[in-house]
Amino acid sequence: xxxxxxxxxxxxxxxxxxxxxxxxxxxxxxxxxxxxxxxxxxxxxxxxxxxxxxxxxxxxxxxxxxxxxxxxxxxxxxxxxxxxxxxxxxxxxxxxxxxxxxxxxxxxxxxxxxxxxxxxxxxxxxxxxxxxxxxxxxxxxxxxxxxxxxxxxxxxxxxxxxxxxxxxxxxxxxxxxxxxxxxxxxxxxxxxxxxxxxxxxxxxxxxxxxxxxxxxxxxxxxxxxxxxxxxxxxxxxxxxxxxxxxxxxxxxxxxxxxxxxxxxxxxxxxxxxx
Amino acid sequence: xxxxxxxxxxxxxxxxxxxxxxxxxxxxxxxxxxxxxxxxxxxxxxxxxxxxxxxxxxxxxxxxxxxxxxxxxxxxxxxxxxxxxxxxxxxxxxxxxxxxxxxxxxxxxxxxxxxxxxxxxxxxxxxxxxxxxxxxxxxxxxxxxxxxxxxxxxxxxxxxxxxxxxxxxxxxxxxxxxxxxxxxxxxxxxxxxxxxxxxxxxxxxxxxxxxxxxxxxxxxxxxxxxxxxxxxxxxxxxxxxxxxxxxxxxx
Numbered sequence: 001x002x003x004x005x006x007x008x009x010x011x012x013x014x015x016x017x018x019x020x021x022x023x024x025x026x027x028x029x030x031x032x033x034x035x036x037x038x039x040x041x042x043x044x045x046x047x048x049x050x051x052x053x054x055x056x057x058x059x060x061x062x063x064x065x066x067x068x069x070x071x072x073x074x075x076x077x078x079x080x081x082x083x084x085x086x087x088x089x090x091x092x093x094x095x096x097x098x099x100x101x102x103x104x105x106x107x108x109x110x111x112x113x114x115x116x117x118x119x120x121x122x123x124x125x126x127x128x129x130x131x132x133x134x135x136x137x138x139x140x141x142x143x144x145x146x147x148x149x150x151x152x153x154x155x156x157x158x159x160x161x162x163x164x165x166x167x168x169x170x171x172x173x174x175x176x177x178x179x180x181x182x183x184x185x186x187x188x189x190x191x192x193x194x195x196x197x198x199x200x201x202x203x204x205x206x207x208x209x210x211x212x213x214x215x216x217x218x219x220x221x222x223x224x225x226x227x228x229x230x231x232x233x234x235x236x237x238x239x240x241x242x243x244x245x246x247x248x249x250x251x252x253x254x255x256x257x258x259x260x261x262x263x264x265x266x267x268x269x270x271x272x273x274x
Numbered sequence: 275x276x277x278x279x280x281x282x283x284x285x286x287x288x289x290x291x292x293x294x295x296x297x298x299x300x301x302x303x304x305x306x307x308x309x310x311x312x313x314x315x316x317x318x319x320x321x322x323x324x325x326x327x328x329x330x331x332x333x334x335x336x337x338x339x340x341x342x343x344x345x346x347x348x349x350x351x352x353x354x355x356x357x358x359x360x361x362x363x364x365x366x367x368x369x370x371x372x373x374x375x376x377x378x379x380x381x382x383x384x385x386x387x388x389x390x391x392x393x394x395x396x397x398x399x400x401x402x403x404x405x406x407x408x409x410x411x412x413x414x415x416x417x418x419x420x421x422x423x424x425x426x427x428x429x430x431x432x433x434x435x436x437x438x439x440x441x442x443x444x445x446x447x448x449x450x451x452x453x454x455x456x457x458x459x460x461x462x463x464x465x466x467x468x469x470x471x472x473x474x475x476x477x478x479x480x481x482x483x484x485x486x487x488x489x490x491x492x493x494x495x496x497x498x499x500x501x502x503x504x505x506x507x508x509x510x511x512x513x514x515x516x517x518x519x520x521x522x523x524x525x
Contacts, residue, residue, distance in 0.1 A: 070423060087426075094427045101420035106442045115438065119428035167428065 054224035093164030339398025351410025
């Protein structure tokens with residue numbers, strides 16, 4: 001797997017389009033008369049971790065949902081590995097913010113993960129081993145036969161991540177996945193996610209309203225502005241995060257670049273419309 | 275102990291009042307009989323087997339009708355809940371058919387099926403289709419949208435989506451609808467027997483009335499009440515047991 005630095009270099013050198021996991025090409029989305037996302041261009045390289053931040057109502061979730069194929073863009077092009085996105089695909093897994101609603105309450109942890117395998121028509125004989133393996137990677141093996149309601153919020157979100165991993169996707173779409181969790185759990189899950197993404201070479205689009213989380217996790221941070229209007233693009237700022245990996249909750253957050261980026265983004269978000 | 279007795283105090287008082295009334299003022303009445311005489315008549319009906327036969331018939335017909343009506347209602351409700359087009363197409367037909375009192379169908383059912391169980395079952399089925407259909411349709415439309423997006427993201431087939439997401443999600447409310455249907459089925463089946471079908475508890479009640487046997491008539495009334503109470507309690511128990519089994523369905 002190539003490192004972040006080479007990916008960035010490749011992008012700079014004009015990498016061929018097929019290397020990009022996801023390309024927004026002047027993509028715009030409107031609901032009725034309201035333009036939620038004004039024409040936005042953005043390429044996400046394979047294996048890249050891109051975080052999207054911005055004030056609420058800036059269209060970050062809409063952008064994510066379009067990338068997942070839930071919404072069809074109103075204008076411009078949106079391609080995944082060179083092919084137009086026409087709908088959801090099993091190559092793309094979506095982690096919803098509201099884990100309580102995204103899990104089947106009548107299925108156990110095992111059953112919830114199994115759903116992804118059933119959807120992919122994995123033979124029944126292969127499922128138990130794959131479920132065990134995926135539950136092992138998110139540390140849920142000992143809770144495999146519990147129901148979601150018997151688990152804490154952090155564990156429920158782990159179940160959702162496990163289900164998405166069982167799908168064996170290339171792209172992971174995450175919509176404020178840790179937004180509802182307490183600070184400790186959030187940090188644990190951030191580190192686990194970073195590890196899983198590294199191990200599996202996943203490409204991630206991660207929406208958050210927490211800019212420290214964005215800098216901590218991302219290879220790149222995309223800031224969107226609210227109410228872009230017809231004259232301005234939704235895409236307000238793109239920042240490369242070149243803090244080395246693996247990152248660490250203590251040292252990374254004290255890294256000069258982390259502090260510098262935090263100040264830069266904070267100022268940007270703080271002023272709102274510049 | 276007193277607390278356990280409290281719910282039965284009122285019925286006992288009423289029975290005692292009726293007993294006193296029937297033995298004094300209404301001694302020569304053809305309409306009222308003392309509950310003690312009704313109890314004896316009930317015991318006689320127990321003894322000669324007519325009680326079990328009639329009860330069995332009514333409950334059997336009600337159960338068959340409920341099963342049939344609920345199966346039709348649930349499948350239609352599922353379909354109409356899933357497909358806006360199907361709902362729009364059938365909306366008018368349903369709204370015209372639904373208000374027809376089920377007993378108004380007795381003449382038609384009699385023409386089609388003649389006297390007997392089939393006629394009664396068909397009328398009960400008609401009566402129980404609607405609550406099930408309406409409740410199921412609403413339940414399907416209220417399935418957590420996030421779960422539907424999960425099924426879209428996983429690209430579940432329409433069949434898998436129905437069987438693995440929608441049906442389990444609406445199951446608790448299906449049991450509620452079924453329990454409501456039990457009460458409807460019992461009322462309608464007894465009504466059909468009173469009005470047309472020469473079988474079952476409703477007919478036995480009519481015969482007692484027509485043979486000027488108020489004690490037996492009262493006995494049947496008590497019995498129908500007792501059976502209805504028992505059936506509804508059983509249905510409620512079954513529904514709660516089911517909800518407990520799916521206990522993790524926090525709504």
